[in-house]
Every structure is written in C-alpha cells, then in structure tokens.
Amino acid sequence: MNDLTPARLRELKRDATMRPYDLAQQLGVSEAALVEADLGHGVRRIDPTLGRLIPAIGELGEVMALTRNRSCVIEKIGAYVDFHDGDHAAMTLGAEIDLRMFPRHWVHAYAVESPDGARRSVQVFDAAGDAVHKVHLRNASDPGAWDRLCDGLALADQDGLSAFLPRADPEGARLAEDRAETLREEWARMTDTHQFNTLVRRLKMNRLGAYRLAGAPLARQLSPQAVPDLLKRVRDGGQQIMFFVGNAGCIEIHSGPIHVLKPTGPWLNVLDEGFNLHLRADHVAEVWLVDKPTKRGAAISVEAFDPHGDLIFQCFGMRQEKGGDPAAWSDLVARLPVVETA
Structure with missing residues (x-):
C-alpha cells in the first residue's frame, strides 16, 4: 500500500486496538516495518550480532523473554545467563530463560521505548521482517544497563528504511x-x-x-x-x-x-508465575x-x-x-x- 508512509503507520499504530503482529497482517506489511516507522520516535536500530546483543541483554537483569510463531507464543521471566556463542547456533542455559538461537536469522534489531518511557523492549526480526525474539524490560530491570545497550549497540544508520525480503513459502511435509x-x-x-x-x-x-x-x-x-x-x-x-x-x-x-490453564475462545493459555503460553x-x-x-x-x-x-x-x-x-x-x-x- 503506497500510502503507508512511516508517518501514516505511526498514526495507525496509535489508533490500533490489536497487537502489532495482527495489525501488520491486516495492513500487509512486516511487523518490523511497523517498528521502523518509529525510528527517531523512541526506536533505535541496534546491532543484532548475538555475541554483542545477548551479553548486553544479560546486563539488564530480570526481563521477560518472548518467542513466537504463527500459532504459539511463549513468555518466560528471568535473566539471560550462561550464554554460549557460535557461528551457526548459540544458546543461553538459564533455569528460567533457556534459548537456542540461530544467528543467520537475526537480521534486524531495535531498541524500542514508549513515549512515556514506561515500556522498553529489544525486538529482533529476520530478513522478511518477521519477529524472531523479543525482550521486554520489567520494573526490576536495570535502567542504566538499558542506556548502555542503546548507546553501545546503536548503528550509524538511524534514518533509512530497510528493504525486507519476501517471506519464504512454507515447506510442507517432505518425504522420500x-x-x-x-x-x-x-x-x-x-x-x-x-x-x-x-x-x-x-x-x-x-x-x-x-x-x-x-x-x-x-x-x-x-x-x-x-x-x-x-x-x-x-x-x-x-x-x-x-x-x-x-x-x-x-x-x-x-x-x-x-x-x-485457562482456555479463551480458540486460545489455550497457561498463566503461571514466570511462564505464560498462548496457543x-x-x-x-x-x-x-x-x-x-x-x-x-x-x-x-x-x-x-x-x-x-x-x-x-x-x-x-x-x-x-x-x-x-x-x-x-x-x-x-x-x-x-x-x-x-x-
């Protein structure tokens, strides 16, 4: 849609009552494009390199880690500890936040702050602009570490918009x-x-x-x-x-x-202390x-x-x-x- 300038996307986000994922689907844009619309308005483009990003997130202390696919969202509260980097795969092995990460898909990353400063997050997307992983700060998170993350990982280009690639088609079942x-x-x-x-x-x-x-x-x-x-x-x-x-x-x-366990319509929800699941x-x-x-x-x-x-x-x-x-x-x-x- 040609009229979806960053300014127009900011308006639509402000008026939206749905989640960014659903709004992006409705507008026919990537979720990362919605985030980039706020570059210079509380959003900074940061380095997605795992070896730099995850240790900086670890300095934040307690946060909420969120990973999703089209059908399921998992949220865990804890700290990013025991990080192991790698060229093809990396991991954190904390008791609460336990991740397996594949660096080639960590293409676009942003530090996102709401206008009132109440909500802060790190959001990572793949080449198509689909969400890979998000980190939401909590009251117990270290605000000084957030400032260091934003300043230390900020990329030089904070104005140009990314050219997101087409999303790969689902593979389906492949057998011989x-x-x-x-x-x-x-x-x-x-x-x-x-x-x-x-x-x-x-x-x-x-x-x-x-x-x-x-x-x-x-x-x-x-x-x-x-x-x-x-x-x-x-x-x-x-x-x-x-x-x-x-x-x-x-x-x-x-x-x-x-x-x-609380089903709501088509959703199966686990609402535990430190662990939420929405399926x-x-x-x-x-x-x-x-x-x-x-x-x-x-x-x-x-x-x-x-x-x-x-x-x-x-x-x-x-x-x-x-x-x-x-x-x-x-x-x-x-x-x-x-x-x-x-």
Whole structure:
C-alpha cells in the first residue's frame, strides 16, 4: 500500500486496538516495518550480532523473554545467563530463560521505548521482517544497563528504511518413499535426539515428512484433541515437562510443571508465575507422538504442526536426573487420543 508512509503507520499504530503482529497482517506489511516507522520516535536500530546483543541483554537483569510463531507464543521471566556463542547456533542455559538461537536469522534489531518511557523492549526480526525474539524490560530491570545497550549497540544508520525480503513459502511435509526402510533402520539406531535432524536432511526429508513415512512404533499420529488433553494431564498430574516453542531463528524452552490453564475462545493459555503460553488450538492440524532412542533411554515427545506443515511446539517429559518421571510421562502420552484409521 503506497500510502503507508512511516508517518501514516505511526498514526495507525496509535489508533490500533490489536497487537502489532495482527495489525501488520491486516495492513500487509512486516511487523518490523511497523517498528521502523518509529525510528527517531523512541526506536533505535541496534546491532543484532548475538555475541554483542545477548551479553548486553544479560546486563539488564530480570526481563521477560518472548518467542513466537504463527500459532504459539511463549513468555518466560528471568535473566539471560550462561550464554554460549557460535557461528551457526548459540544458546543461553538459564533455569528460567533457556534459548537456542540461530544467528543467520537475526537480521534486524531495535531498541524500542514508549513515549512515556514506561515500556522498553529489544525486538529482533529476520530478513522478511518477521519477529524472531523479543525482550521486554520489567520494573526490576536495570535502567542504566538499558542506556548502555542503546548507546553501545546503536548503528550509524538511524534514518533509512530497510528493504525486507519476501517471506519464504512454507515447506510442507517432505518425504522420500523409496528411503522409508533406511529411515526406520537408522532412526532405530540413534543414540541422541540431535542425530534426527542430520538423518532426515541426509535422506532429503523434513521432520513432518519423516513422521508420516516412518509410522508406528516410531511415530504415531494423534488427534488434535490430544493438545488440550496433554496440557490438562500435565497440569493435573504435576508432570515435569520441557516445552519448546520457536521459529527458524529462536527456540525458547519452558522446563517444569504447568499450574494455571485457562482456555479463551480458540486460545489455550497457561498463566503461571514466570511462564505464560498462548496457543491457538484451532491452528493444530497434525499431532504426532514420537519415540527417539537415546543412550539414556527413549525420548518421547508430543509435537504439533499447523496446516502449512510448520512445527508449532514440541513437548518432552523431563529427564529423571532433572526431576522428571519417565514412566509417568510414558503413561500420560499413551492415553492421548489417536487418529482413527480405516
């Protein structure tokens, strides 16, 4: 839309009653373009390099970390600690904020401050302007560290608008039927869950395609009703889980129980102290119960996919040495509703 100048976008943002993500979808622009409309009006373009950005965020102390995809949002309160940088992948390993980050998708970053200074955040986007990760400051955050972050990471260009690339089309399920036996045989010989991605890439497949092709006992398709059932049973049983939500650039992990579950319309909401989750149940098109062998025993997960074949979340039972109960987890997922086949 040619009339969507930065000034016009600022007006629309001021009058909007919806979230920036939804407003961007309605206007047909990227979410990052909405942020850039405020360059010089409380927004500064900053360096997205993980090795500089994450340590600066760590200096803020307590913050809220937010990662989302089209169908799910995860929010965790804590501090960015135990950062490990890397050319292809990086991570923070804090008890509260546990992230896996993939630097090539951290393309545009901004320090965002509301006109009254009450709301401050770091927002990171990919080449298409889609959100990768956001960090929201809280009352306990260090204001001096915020000033140092903004000043120290500010880029020279604070005026020019970015040229965002077209968003990549969803990949959908990719499988190679002639390699089905190879997939099953090598899958059964795995000793670590991280070997799975290497295996499916080598066989020219992806996660969803491999699940469809392998079938039981390695992967069993569950009913979409398994998702709300899973959350309720985890809550009611006090089960310790690891819940992964992410996108191509960042994965955020909750480790622990679920206490407060409040469905609202199509949304399934977890509203716990220090942990919120917002999941669109109506986006869930496929659910799989997946069994991957490891040296420590089976890693059993429930994984949900949207209608485009993109991963919404993965949920694992916590390992026993971390306080989990593998037998209880196996029993819980075994009772989830399956897809009825002819």
